[in-house]
Amino acid sequence: MDIKLLNQVEKESIGERQPLPEKYLRLSDDEMDARIAAAKKTLGERVVILGHHYQRDEVIKFADFTGDSLKLSREAANRHEAEFIVFCGVHFMAESADILRQPHQKVVLPDLAAGCSMADMAAPDQLEMAWRELEQMGIRTAPVENGKQGVVPVTYINSSAAIKAFVGAHGGIVCTSTNAAAVMKWAWERGDKLLMLPDQHLGRNTGWKMGVPLDEMIVWDPNEMWGGVTAPQVEKAKLILWKGHCSVHTRFTTAQVDVFRKQYPAGKVIAHPECTLDVVQASDDSGSTEYIINAVRNSPSGTTWAVATEVHLVNRLREEFSPDKTIVTLDPFGCLCSTMFRVSPNHLLWILEGLVEGQVHNHITVPEDQKRDAKLALDRMLAVRS
Numbered sequence: 001m002d003i004k005l006l007n008q009v010e011k012e013s014i015g016e017r018q019p020l021p022e023k024y025l026r027l028s029d030d031e032m033d034a035r036i037a038a039a040k041k042t043l044g045e046r047v048v049i050l051g052h053h054y055q056r057d058e059v060i061k062f063a064d065f066t067g068d069s070l071k072l073s074r075e076a077a078n079r080h081e082a083e084f085i086v087f088c089g090v091h092f093m094a095e096s097a098d099i100l101r102q103p104h105q106k107v108v109l110p111d112l113a114a115g116c117s118m119a120d121m122a123a124p125d126q127l128e129m130a131w132r133e134l135e136q137m138g139i140r141t142a143p144v145e146n147g148k149q150g151v152v153p154v155t156y157i158n159s160s161a162a163i164k165a166f167v168g169a170h171g172g173i174v175c176t177s178t179n180a181a182a183v184m185k186w187a188w189e190r191g192d193k194l195l196m197l198p199d200q201h202l203g204r205n206t207g208w209k210m211g212v213p214l215d216e217m218i219v220w221d222p223n224e225m226w227g228g229v230t231a232p233q234v235e236k237a238k239l240i241l242w243k244g245h246c247s248v249h250t251r252f253t254t255a256q257v258d259v260f261r262k263q264y265p266a267g268k269v270i271a272h273p274e275c276t277l278d279v280v281q282a283s284d285d286s287g288s289t290e291y292i293i294n295a296v297r298n299s300p301s302g303t304t305w306a307v308a309t310e311v312h313l314v315n316r317l318r319e320e321f322s323p324d325k326t327i328v329t330l331d332p333f334g335c336l337c338s339t340m341f342r343v344s345p346n347h348l349l350w351i352l353e354g355l356v357e358g359q360v361h362n363h364i365t366v367p368e369d370q371k372r373d374a375k376l377a378l379d380r381m382l383a384v385r386s
């Protein structure tokens with residue numbers, strides 16, 4: 001039987017995937033599994049495989065560690081004996097691992113086409129332009145004598161190394177969906193207003209939970225002159241939200257919440273903060289992937305959950321907790337991160353057998369100057385207690 005490499009979604013997106021040598025196509029499930037396991041065994045402690053929660057089952061079953069991007073990067077840096085970090089995730093995650101890795105380690109991404117549409121919504125030249133336009137609007141962008149600055153840049157970890165580097169070099173900080181509130185508090189202690197990028201929804205949801213009125217948040221559209229806003233609007237804003245979003249999490253709707261509540265009146269809805277504010281407000285709880293996993297795990301027997309995040313994580317939660325708890329995806333069609341999905345078992349096999357043969361395919365390297373500045377922003381985050 002052919003491996004599920006070419007299911008319908010994959011057939012439609014095959015042109016977007018990194019091509020593989022012919023001999024890595026059309027392998028049976030059994031042969032694929034056996035060869036991945038054999039290559040991994042041969043490499044032993046020289047390799048560590050990291051699997052993001054949104055990865056497909058056929059890949060994540062080979063991961064030594066699973067988690068969100070920050071947790072995985074930390075795991076990688078702590079596995080000093082591993083020479084190769086194979087990051088089954090998307091490009092910005094592999095870059096973060098390269099920034100945090102030990103000097104002797106190399107980071108590999110199985111499919112170079114595995115990007116993140118949200119991270120791609122903030123390009124470095126757009127951020128430089130926005131920064132200049134804010135200065136021209138009279139907003140202070142550098143610290144003054146008391147150490148305070150007008151605007152402090154905060155970037156979600158779901159951004160390129162170049163964006164993290166800009167943020168680090170301009171007094172800013174990285175956040176994750178787990179620590180966004182603590183990081184934003186840190187930033188407001190150092191500036192009057194925050195420029196939060198690239199995800200407007202994480203920024204808005206966190207700001208709203210922290211009590212920032214919606215009329216003190218504005219959206220900066222990098223494709224518009226002056227971000228599509230006026231100087232008085234920027235002056236009044238406490239939170240400037242970059243116009244970016246996750247194409248997976250913004251598919252969840254309040255109508256889906258209503259349908260679930262009719263079907264399961266006692267059920268609970270939990271949403272990732274990359275969902276829109278109305279979905280988060282209509283939910284019973286919200287938080288990062290790690291938070292969602294713990295909320296489901298710690299809930300009483302018999303609880304029913306609708307989970308608004310990527311479908312592979314939801315399916316694994318259902319398998320882990322069934323029949324004790326009922327877990328469904330909030331979107332009946334299941335929201336799939338198609339770029340995460342590009343990392344196929346075929347790509348993983350190609351990478352591992354390459355390493356066995358002494359060839360490092362898809363080595364991810366962040367330029368040294370970017371690494372230095374991006375690390376500033378990451379280190380500031382790591383010093384913040386959440």
Ligand code: SF4
Binds near residue numbers: 117337338
């Ligand atoms: S789920 Fe959204 S934010 Fe996460 S990798 Fe996919 S596109 Fe990017």
